[in-house]
């Protein structure tokens with residue numbers, strides 16, 4: 001059975017969460033909202049629009065659509081300034097090894113991210129060519145834990161969801177994979193990602209035997 005290996009972006013391939021955090025923190029400061037690294041966990045895997053709503057809820061701030069739109073633009077413009085200097089060195093440890101192994105084995109590779117900035121990030125880090133399809137925040141209407149983003153990726157490659165393996169660092173993303181009847185592989189803390197079928201701290205803990213086993217299954 002042909003498989004597809006679907007990668008989330010932020011927290012799996014690159015650590016852009018730190019840049020999202022810095023950009024959101026500026027908005028929060030302006031609004032006098034206390035926004036900590038701990039709060040930032042709530043935004044992982046969550047869309048830009050929903051992220052702003054979560055921050056406003058934290059500060060009990062009600063805002064007009066006009067203001068929200070302004071902050072969303074401001075946040076993204078600031079976020080983009082952090083991406084300017086991004087290069088291959090920001091690919092998280094162990095990721096290249098697995099991508100190369102999958103390519104050697106002729107396995108389809110997909111990106112399934114909530115971000116609308118996914119393509120420029122893949123280009124800047126030099127790994128866009130590894131991906132057979134890229135499905136991101138521009139292509140979906142329903143955010144994770146809705147499985148839409150992963151289902152579209154599998155469908156584009158003509159592979160049934162049961163034959164899709166999803167690497168995710170967020171709870172919502174793991175749930176999305178499970179709801180979509182895909183094999184979920186959590187990347188991060190076992191205590192947080194316990195709903196995942198398999199869990200690894202990072203890609204350096206995944207060996208090629210494990211990947212081979214997933215291919216054969």
Ligand code: G16
Pocket residue numbers: 008009010011017020043044045046047048051076112113114115116117118137170
């Ligand atoms: C990423 C991040 C989220 C971010 C979202 C939207 O998702 O984890 O924190 O809010 O993208 O990003 P943007 O503002 O660039 O559209 P993922 O799915 O790659 O982990």
Ligand code: MG
Pocket residue numbers: 008009010011012044045168169170173
């Ligand atoms: Mg993520």
